Amino acid sequence: xxxxxxxxxxxxxxxxxxxxxxxxxxxxxxxxxxxxxxxxxxxxxxxxxxxxxxxxxxxxxxxxxxxxxxxxxxxxxxxxxxxxxxxxxxxxxxxxxxxxxx
Numbered sequence: 732x733x734x735x736x737x738x739x740x741x742x743x744x745x746x747x748x749x750x751x752x753x754x755x756x757x758x759x760x761x762x763x764x765x766x767x768x769x770x771x772x773x774x775x776x777x778x779x780x781x782x783x784x785x786x787x788x789x790x791x792x793x794x795x796x797x798x799x800x801x802x803x804x805x806x807x808x809x810x811x812x813x814x815x816x817x818x819x820x821x822x823x824x825x826x827x828x829x830x831x832x833x
Contacts (some may be wrong), residue, residue: 739833743767746806765796787832794827
């Protein structure tokens with residue numbers, strides 16, 4: 732499962748265009764903007780004959796930027812199994828939150 736998360740890390744870095752992608756960062760980490768934060772929020776399992784045959788990790792992905800007109804949200808929505816959840820502002824930063832199955 733760690734390998735799969737590493738693949739997601741690289742994919743998000745490619746979409747963002749920088750290494751400012753953080754997996755479950757502790758509060759002591761100073762974030763550099765724009766950035767993407769993500770954390771695993773669930774594991775979705777499909778079963779047949781009482782056996783799991785598909786397991787997908789569900790991640791909460793948050794894009795944080797100063798620019799309210801950035802196209803980062805559109806680039807993230809280009810990912811398969813990615814859906815927009817909500818938008819909010821905090822400390823003059825724009826936060827777009829997504830649910831991603833990967």
